[in-house]
Amino acid sequence: MPDKTVKNQQLARRKPRQERSLHKVTLILEATQQLLESGDIDTLTTNAVAEKAGVSIGTLYQYFDGKPAIVNALAERELGTMAERVMAVFTETSPERSMEARMRLIVNAVLDSYGGRRGVHRQLLEHALTRGTRLKPLLASVTARLLDSEGEGRPAGARPLAQAEAFVVTQAVAGVLRGMVAAPELALDRDEVAAALARLIGGFRNAADEK
Incomplete structure (x- = not known):
């Protein structure tokens, strides 16, 4: 019994420290995002992040080993949110819904x-897709799951695409989405883009059905 009491007391002491740690990490990531609203990744410095976050540079390095780690963590957080929303499309819609x-x-x-922070997210997306981070395949893998992962997201009765076809379609969809984020000045109509992507995918599927 005494051992259990001591263990509970230790857990009670650890929890506030963990919460403080999470809070500091959040402060650092939010500060980074704010700095990127008016700057860019190349000119971002850990000193500026620490000052903006209201923490010492030593505290910052307790959680991140440098600027790349901070940017990667921020990109993972922001793109992770986007991925969750996309994945919800797979799980919350009927398979009979049109492409x-x-x-x-x-x-x-x-x-x-x-x-309202598209400039920041454009930078994070470019960073994730072009600079060799482990987030590089995120958009492509999400799109691939929509199209052909064990039939998930595939219309009822439709045949799976061949590997090469699935690769081309996946990269095309991911590229279009990336382009819309990177070039908002084009002011493309979302519905028209969605219809064009559906026609692209439909063309591959029709070709597969004819084989």
Whole structure:
């Protein structure tokens, strides 16, 4: 019994420390995001992040070993939120829903994830996709799951795409979504983009059905 009491007391002491740690990490990530609103990743410094977050540089390095680690963590957090919204399309919609309707939901899920900080998210997306981070395949893998992962997201009765076809379609969809985030000045109509993607996917599926 005494041992159990001591263990409970130890756990009670650890929890506040963990909460403080999470709070400091959140402060650091939020500060980084705020700095990127008016700057860029290349000019970002850990000193500026620490000052903006209201923590010492030593505290910052307790949680991150440098700027790349901070940016990677922020990209993972932000792209993770987007991925969750996209995945919800798979699990919350009927398999009978048309491909165009599904693509409309996906386009909206991706673009709505960026809110009013699209400039920041454009930088994070470019960083994740082009600079060799472990987040590079995130958008492609999410899209691939929509299209062909064990039939998930595939219309009833439709045949799976061949490996090469699935690769091409996946990269095309991910590239379009990336482009819409990176170039908002194009002001593309979401529904028109979703319809075009659906036609692209439909063309591959029709070709597969004819084989």
